[in-house]
Amino acid sequence: MSIQIVRPARSVQGSLVVPGDKSISHRYAMLAGLAEGTSRLSNFSTGADPHSTLGCMAALGATVTKTGEGRAQVIEVLGVAGEFKEPAAALDCGNSGSTMRMLSGLIASHPHTFTLVGDHSLTLRPMERIRKPLSAMGVKMELVEGHAPITIQGSELTAIDFDTPIPSAQVKTAVLFAGLQATGTTSLTESVRTRDHSEHALKAFGAVLKRDGERLSIAGGQKLKAIDATVPGDISSAAFFLCAALLFPDSNLVLDSLGMNPTRTALLDVLTLLGAKFRVLTVEEHHGEMIGTLQVNVAQGGLKGADISGALTAQLIDELPVLAAIAPYTRDGIRIRDAQELRVKESDRIALVVKNLKAMGAEVTEYEDGMDIPGGQTLKGGVIDSGTDHRIAMAFAIAALRAEGETEIHGAEAAAISFPEFFAYLDELCVR
Numbered sequence: 464m465s466i467q468i469v470r471p472a473r474s475v476q477g478s479l480v481v482p483g484d485k486s487i488s489h490r491y492a493m494l495a496g497l498a499e500g501t502s503r504l505s506n507f508s509t510g511a512d513p514h515s516t517l518g519c520m521a522a523l524g525a526t527v528t529k530t531g532e533g534r535a536q537v538i539e540v541l542g543v544a545g546e547f548k549e550p551a552a553a554l555d556c557g558n559s560g561s562t563m564r565m566l567s568g569l570i571a572s573h574p575h576t577f578t579l580v581g582d583h584s585l586t587l588r589p590m591e592r593i594r595k596p597l598s599a600m601g602v603k604m605e606l607v608e609g610h611a612p613i614t615i616q617g618s619e620l621t622a623i624d625f626d627t628p629i630p631s632a633q634v635k636t637a638v639l640f641a642g643l644q645a646t647g648t649t650s651l652t653e654s655v656r657t658r659d660h661s662e663h664a665l666k667a668f669g670a671v672l673k674r675d676g677e678r679l680s681i682a683g684g685q686k687l688k689a690i691d692a693t694v695p696g697d698i699s700s701a702a703f704f705l706c707a708a709l710l711f712p713d714s715n716l717v718l719d720s721l722g723m724n725p726t727r728t729a730l731l732d733v734l735t736l737l738g739a740k741f742r743v744l745t746v747e748e749h750h751g752e753m754i755g756t757l758q759v760n761v762a763q764g765g766l767k768g769a770d771i772s773g774a775l776t777a778q779l780i781d782e783l784p785v786l787a788a789i790a791p792y793t794r795d796g797i798r799i800r801d802a803q804e805l806r807v808k809e810s811d812r813i814a815l816v817v818k819n820l821k822a823m824g825a826e827v828t829e830y831e832d833g834m835d836i837p838g839g840q841t842l843k844g845g846v847i848d849s850g851t852d853h854r855i856a857m858a859f860a861i862a863a864l865r866a867e868g869e870t871e872i873h874g875a876e877a878a879a880i881s882f883p884e885f886f887a888y889l890d891e892l893c894v895r
């Protein structure tokens with residue numbers, strides 16, 4: 464387990480291109496794997512999770528080739544033209560809940576036996592949420608007490624009309640991917656509108672998808688065609704640098720090629736409430752996704768406070784750890800509710816955020832579905848336990864920037880799950 468030392472900073476200055484969005488990379492990799500022809504994917508996520516997805520696509524018969532290095536790297540995926548082969552071994556989803564859940568929907572109609580496995584953290588995550596709709600469509604799917612390993616006996620699927628009981632883009636995607644290959648038209652209604660990358664990606668690969676109010680429909684039996692695409696920068700990775708910049712009145716940060724899909728920008732709304740000033744310098748659209756250049760400064764008087772609950776919580780679920788990590792430095796504090804889903808992410812993120820805030824000397828009250836973090840606090844450098852969770856490791860590196868003294872992040876290597884370059888970029892942009 465690696466330890467990263469983070470020293471306090473005076474401001475955050477410069478410009479940054481964050482690696483490709485993790486959510487979009489997963490979807491492009493999966494649909495490219497199923498499609499006919501060769502897809503060329505630029506700015507693909509450098510995180511380990513989407514590479515687990517690419518590994519699964521190769522095991523299912525797609526040909527995955529990487530050309531070029533660094534930012535010039537292109538991932539080429541020659542798809543199976545609608546027919547996955549039976550993998551020789553279990554499909555290894557690594558640490559990635561997105562891979563396991565969305566892939567289950569993608570492969571369910573193929574006439575093979577599949578086993579999906581993952582690391583210890585993934586084996587603790589709830590999978591019943593995908594078993595329910597997929598078994599209603601006709602697939603035989605076995606879990607071990609609601610968890611991975613998953614065994615799927617693929618078979619012909621029948622369309623369903625499904626209301627998602629919890630806000631989850633992964634569950635929505637599993638149903639849409641299965642619906643694409645089912646008999647009949649599958650419909651799905653979400654209680655809270657979640658990230659819509661799957662809808663855009665399906666359309667980019669040539670599928671027809673309809674939205675009527677909150678109801679999405681997809682006809683089965685549609686074929687996909689390969690695409691050339693550039694993955695927008697990951698706003699959930701950018702979130703760490705946005706929050707870092709806001710800790711200092713003199714910061715000036717520009718983010719280039721950033722994904723600004725409106726179903727992912729709830730963070731920007733909350734940061735605006737807190738006192739951030741954003742300027743969108745450019746914006747354009749690729750395959751339905753918005754990509755732009757964003758400049759951020761903090762308003763005079765520093766950060767205020769915020770209450771985060773209901774649909775807003777669901778829409779910025781991945782950004783809550785870093786918002787909690789900067790909360791003690793705000794004037795009025797941050798209160799988070801309706802976030803029980805945080806307990807079943809890569810770690811119990813409520814418990815770990817509370818534990819690590821306390822390790823830095825912060826006052827915080829834990830609730831089953833959230834926490835209250837008072838503002839106006841001074842934190843001390845401490846020893847942080849990432850719990851092998853990438854977002855916890857990165858969130859507390861940001862808290863460390865305004866603490867007194869150095870902070871040790873234990874299990875810092877977890878950052879590589881979504882953002883391997885994180886600590887190097889942090890060093891580059893922090894003025895000390």
Ligand code: S3P
Pocket residue numbers: 485486487561630631632633634636658780781
């Ligand atoms: C994701 C959806 C969210 C999010 C995860 C990525 C996606 O999970 O937390 O990091 O790519 O669809 P849930 O669907 O479990 O809410």
